[in-house]
Amino acid sequence: xxxxxGLVTAYGKIEAxxxxxxxxxxxxxxxxxxxxGAGKTTLMMTIAGILxxxxxxxxxxxxxxxxxxxxxxVAQGVALVPENRLVFPQMSVRENxxxxxxxxxxxGEIAADAERLxxxxxxxxxxxxxxxxxxxxxxxxxxxxxxxxxxxxxxxxMDEPSLGLAPIVVDEIFRIIGELNRDGTTLFLVEQNxxxxxxxxxxxxxxxxxxxxxxxxxxxxxxxxVIQRAYLGTRRAAV
Amino acid sequence: MIDFVQNTLDGVMIGSSYALLALxxxxxxxxxxxxxxxxxxxxxxxxxxxxxxxxxAGAGAAAVAAxxxxxxxxxxxxxxxxxxxxxxxxxxxxxxxxxxxxxxQLEQAAILVLPRHTYAFPPLAAGAxxxxxxxxxxxxxxxxxxxxxxxxxxxxxxxxxxxFGLGLRAIVGNxxxxxxxxxxxxxxxxxxxxxxxxxxxxxxxxxxxxxQQVTPMFGMWATFKGLIAMMLGGLGSIPGAILGxxxxxxxxxxxxxxxxxxxxxxxxxxxxxLVLVLRPTGLIGEAPPAEAAAYGRA
Numbered sequence: 023x024x025x026x027x028g029l030v031t032a033y034g035k036i037e038a039x040x041x042x043x044x045x046x047x048x049x050x051x052x053x054x055x056x057x058x059g060a061g062k063t064t065l066m067m068t069i070a071g072i073l074x075x076x077x078x079x080x081x082x083x084x085x086x087x088x089x090x091x092x093x094x095x096v097a098q099g100v101a102l103v104p105e106n107r108l109v110f111p112q113m114s115v116r117e118n119x120x121x122x123x124x125x126x127x128x129x130g131e132i133a134a135d136a137e138r139l140x141x142x143x144x145x146x147x148x149x150x151x152x153x154x155x156x157x158x159x160x161x162x163x164x165x166x167x168x169x170x171x172x173x174x175x176x177x178x179x180m181d182e183p184s185l186g187l188a189p190i191v192v193d194e195i196f197r198i199i200g201e202l203n204r205d206g207t208t209l210f211l212v213e214q215n216x217x218x219x220x221x222x223x224x225x226x227x228x229x230x231x232x233x234x235x236x237x238x239x240x241x242x243x244x245x246x247x248v249i250q251r252a253y254l255g256t257r258r259a260a261v
Numbered sequence: 262m263i264d265f266v267q268n269t270l271d272g273v274m275i276g277s278s279y280a281l282l283a284l285x286x287x288x289x290x291x292x293x294x295x296x297x298x299x300x301x302x303x304x305x306x307x308x309x310x311x312x313x314x315x316x317x318a319g320a321g322a323a324a325v326a327a328x329x330x331x332x333x334x335x336x337x338x339x340x341x342x343x344x345x346x347x348x349x350x351x352x353x354x355x356x357x358x359x360x361x362x363x364x365x366q367l368e369q370a371a372i373l374v375l376p377r378h379t380y381a382f383p384p385l386a387a388g389a390x391x392x393x394x395x396x397x398x399x400x401x402x403x404x405x406x407x408x409x410x411x412x413x414x415x416x417x418x419x420x421x422x423x424x425f426g427l428g429l430r431a432i433v434g435n436x437x438x439x440x441x442x443x444x445x446x447x448x449x450x451x452x453x454x455x456x457x458x459x460x461x462x463x464x465x466x467x468x469x470x471x472x473q474q475v476t477p478m479f480g481m482w483a484t485f486k487g488l489i490a491m492m493l494g495g496l497g498s499i500p501g502a503i504l505g506x507x508x509x510x511x512x513x514x515x516x517x518x519x520x521x522x523x524x525x526x527x528x529x530x531x532x533x534x535l536v537l538v539l540r541p542t543g544l545i546g547e548a549p550p551a552e553a554a555a556y557g558r559a
Contacts, residue, residue, distance in 0.1 A: 072440055096443035104441060110434030121431045124424070125443035173443060 023048040023208055024069070024100075024177060029078035031061075031068045038064040040232035041078070046177065046210045051203050053219040054212045055252035056229035062212040063105050065229070066181045070102040071095040082177065097125045101175035105182045105212075107166040111155025115146050118154050118165055122172030132172070139168040142198070160191035167198065171207075178202065180211040184218065196222055216252040220245060228252060263395050268514040274402035275471075276510015277409035281464035282487035283494065283502035284413060285457035291433040291497040292453045295353045299340045299360040301484030302367040303458050304465035307333030308475045309371045311466065312380040322383045322470070329469075330462035336367065337458025341451055350436075364480065371477045378476055385470035405467045412463055413503060419456075420499070429453050433497070461487070489533055495546015504544060 024046035031039040067073045071092040080087040140147035184192040213219035220240040228236035310332035314320035344359040386400040420426035431439035494505025516528035
């Protein structure tokens with residue numbers, strides 16, 4: 023569904039992605055693990071069109087996403103739940119969902135989708151008129167997911183969905199990830215919680231210092247080793 | 262007591278145009294997180310277009326008003342393209358300095374086209390003042406207040422009831438997230454600039470129609486009044502801009518009554534100073550939301 027090939031993204035002279043190639047299969051959950059600074063968020067931001075790559079291609083269902091604006095990429099069916107959630111703090115929960123549907127014009131369907139998401143996230147229904155900035159971290163994460171789903175994505179990208187959340191909330195987030203996938207959404211997520219990620223992933227990649235260093239299915243690599251490499255990298259001295 | 266109420270009344274009516282100036286200013290600041298020092302001079306360009314039509318072609322009040330608003334909006338688009346669109350995120354100082362340079366450019370351009378110091382501006386509503394019990398209300402002041410209230414309501418409705426407004430508020434909330442939900446941030450920013458400059462154009466028109474004359478210094482005047490009113494109320498806050506504008510008008514009216522026109526601006530700046538010391542975010546402003554910490558670190 024998504025094919026990334028030889029992707030190079032740089033901040034000034036520093037290349038954060040040094041030729042990343044990977045694929046996301048339709049209908050599955052693909053996880054990307056790796057230590058801080060590996061370039062995971064840069065990859066997500068590049069796929070979503072926020073950052074422009076120097077080289078390489080990103081193909082989504084055959085269409086090249088490189089050079090398209092974030093708005094066009096959302097319209098193509100790719101939505102990103104960004105790291106740190108980035109909800110719109112001075113807007114209500116309801117307005118955040120409405121903003122998620124910004125690219126759509128079918129207002130009746132938009133209302134129906136919002137209703138379905140309130141079914142899935144009852145906490146959001148309770149707080150629909152509350153300002154998003156006043157929600158707890160876990161609620162904001164639910165809202166960020168719901169907002170992204172409002173664009174009816176075929177591929178949902180999630181960047182560190184469990185970051186900074188209490189263990190019980192992390193369990194909830196991963197339960198939702200499983201549900202979304204069973205309902206037919208393809209997911210590609212960056213996670214620092216390797217244990218949790220390996221439980222849901224159909225396929226995973228390890229990334230270190232701007233390169234993909236392992237690709238396989240859970241079980242192909244001992245969890246200990248995955249965790250060590252995901253947190254510390256292969257070359258410990260570099261951390 | 263009657264004097265006090267009359268001064269407050271006069272001040273609030275004049276202040277309604279300051280509120281509009283601050284509203285336009287704060288729209289730009291909210292969307293860009295950058296100060297547009299050229300804001301006043303873009304309004305002055307609109308006003309000069311208006312007075313040119315009036316002096317050369319005998320245009321009436323309606324045509325002058327339209328020309329002022331349209332001219333201000335176009336000049337605003339020019340400033341956005343030149344000083345804001347090309348500057349990378351995080352280069353706020355570059356935008357501010359270049360908007361200062363364009364201020365000088367616009368002022369000199371106005372002087373080149375219309376070299377006399379003052380030009381006539383057609384009055385808006387002539388006639389005897391209305392009496393409200395012991396108080397007097399000038400017709401043009403009343404028109405100013407009504408027009409300002411209507412326009413501020415209109416801007417509020419645009420921001421809260423339209424898709425365009427939703428996109429703008431998304432940009433204000435978090436520009437990266439606005440991109441991610443599919444807002445065309447560049448286009449919306451340009452449109453916000455045009456809207457803000459047009460709002461400033463209406464304010465400029467209302468003020469000049471009361472003064473019945475325009476000078477090239479009007480640009481500086483408008484930037485100052487808008488900036489002070491915005492800072493009193495709180496950067497980036499729309500209710501703050503309205504409150505700041507009305508308050509600034511009232512403070513000026515009282516200061517002028519008690520201390521005379523020369524001391525008036527000193528009092529204004531003293532009040533601004535006090536407000537900023539006691540409440541650095543302005544009277545009802547909030548601290549700007551934390552920037553997307555995640556992004557840029559990757």
